[in-house]
Amino acid sequence: MPPKRKAMADTSGNNSHTTERNAKVSKTTSSSLSSNYTAPKTRATTRTKSSSTGGRANNKKSKQKQEQVYKYCNANTLSQKKPTYENLQWPNIADFVGDEEQDIPQDGQLMDEFWCNRVSDLGFPVSKEGIRVLDKLAREQGKRDQDQRGMCVYNDWNGWGMSELMENFLKDFNKDIFKKNVSPFKKWTYIEGLACFLKTADLMEWMGNEDGERTSEIGSMLGLMLLTSYSMLSEHSLFKSSSPSSSIKNIGIITLLLLEFLIGPATDLDCGWGCEVVRLCDEAGIELDNELRKQVDFTEENLVEMREDYRKKKTGCGVDLAADYGSDGYKAFAEMGNDWSPEDDVDEEGEGKMWLRWDWELEFKEFWSNHRGGDNYDLSKWSKSEREEYTLGTKAFKKRISLF
Template sequence: MAETDGNKLVSKTSRNAKASKTSAKSSAPTSKPLTKAKAQTFKYSNASTLSNKPKFINLQWPNFYDFIDDKNQDLPKENQLLDEFCDRVSDLGFPLSEEGGALLENLDKEVEKRDQDRFDMYIYNDWNGWGISEVLENYLKDFNKDIFKKTVSPFKKWAYVEAVTCFLNWGDLMYWLNNEGGDSVKAIAAMIGLMVLTSYSALAEHSLFKPDSEIKNLGIISLMLLDFAKGPGCDLDIEWGCELLRMCDEAGINLDKEVRKQVDVSKKDLKELRAKYKKKQNGYKEAAEKKGWKPADDIGDKWEEKQWFRWDWKLEYKEFQKNHKGGNQHDLTKWSKKKREAYTLGSEAFSRRIGIESESESESDFDSE
């Protein structure tokens, strides 16, 4: 397998320093001081950041009431505290870290700032979709700033994955998925997949990517990502789903055990994804052995799309951000009152802008005659 940012699970065990050679015939001390073992270095997060343990809340399933009449549900009993439901998946909901919750709340707020309907405005049909793309580009930009920052804990890096997973599954994505910038949407979806796979490696660096991890939602969040790829994102040519499953399988994280009625992914779906990555084995080997690998080397097949044999966050984000800079262009709260008024439905300024005489202006003209 290729040793890159994304698909190499970094071991936390440091390599032993070479033993210094001494004469077997002499017990005299060497004139050179013994070489001290090098301090362990980390690629993503320093070990000291692990003391910042995440606190979990319970996020209720949005489709909770679809199953309200089901029998034998795993729900709190009368007078039972909800504490234990914050640490495990149940029919009530699933664990979400407080940091993940804060990021999710901010995602929603940023999308609202770019929602022309919320402001009773009309600018362009695809305005809302472009706004969501801008929000996600900013989100990926923030992740890029943090992923290799060693003072940021792996828990915080995983929080990015938690939040965007919930947003992709339950946010109103209609405008985003159907706007005319389809290629841009596909590119963003691909980078989100790369963000997830890179985060897996960041967790593995400190033995957090495993079945009994301190991170209580590894399995269910991973399954929900596959739900997005299969459902809302089915037309985005998402090919990273089988790689997500492969990395979970190799780490012993059994997603078959996570399958449940609230998430639209079946064991049959997982079986098909496993078959898909197993067919790629030769490709992994060839990509791993290629010297001077670059992202363009992973583009193939008749559609000229990424094959996911190998990946590298630094290299691929550098290329991605050239055409996906994010920003605040679609943030309507940044507009002046006068500019917003010119696009506000029913306003005189809106009527003047599109060349329609308003009713009040017509009455004024009539009264002056």
């Protein structure tokens, strides 16, 4: 059985909670609030230092030095090693091998930068560091897979192991996301590796395990991870459409892979972050329509639906406090300023997150208090004798279940 977890904090929407949320808005003056509510754009702030001139300061003008303060990455990290890309072959490439007019190398053509830096019918660009993240995720999943070892511990063992793996992954991301000496290129590799892993891994046992609430909460945090990464890239104007000169060449296709996961394997998790992903890409000029491909099960119709969802939040949000802002839920929540908390984003029926506003630091802190990760399902940590007791066909297995 899985280790016990503390119950998540009660965030059900009720009348008292709604009243509290409305009160937060009413006491916040508009003059003290940011009007930039349409996207989580991050800009550097400035910190002013006065320079000392010693005893002669009264005869000279005081010099002031302005220093930019960044939330995610210092500016000098942009000069760190830029990513180099490899072509990661589509896992479903065989499904389209007979198609005419394939965008693939011709016989004898070299696999040069032309193919490694762009999306084609052969594959898509992933940084070398992103592939290392993918490989680590695959290894860690294998350590928690009882079938790979011919073992039978519990029906949901593999699914629980995947949840544990994802909790560890989110913890690693949390350690790095606010390290200002780590480049945005390095931080983006978490998203690359995740998207590729979710595209290539067998997720059925994870999605079908009996602890559905835990899985759903992890799914929401994966979306928050993506949205936070967009904010991180925006800090240095890196969140934009890819071009031959772009340092990051795969924002569009990586985004589509995660949206494919959301409406495909994760559709029953009821995570509502998809429309926010599309909204932020639209506002940044990242044309996801142009990135759509037959290898990714995400269509123009899906984009239309998600655009309609976020437009409703802008013009027809049903949250009570949005009525004072032209039914614009984004603006209403931005007007809450520092009084906002993650509980405010729970809908008034208590059914889930509305994705009108988010904050990685606050929400991960709550998440981590109930999702500790670890190595409880890592079978490589077991001794040889322990594994034999659960390995099908061994004497130790038969003895354990009283078969002689």
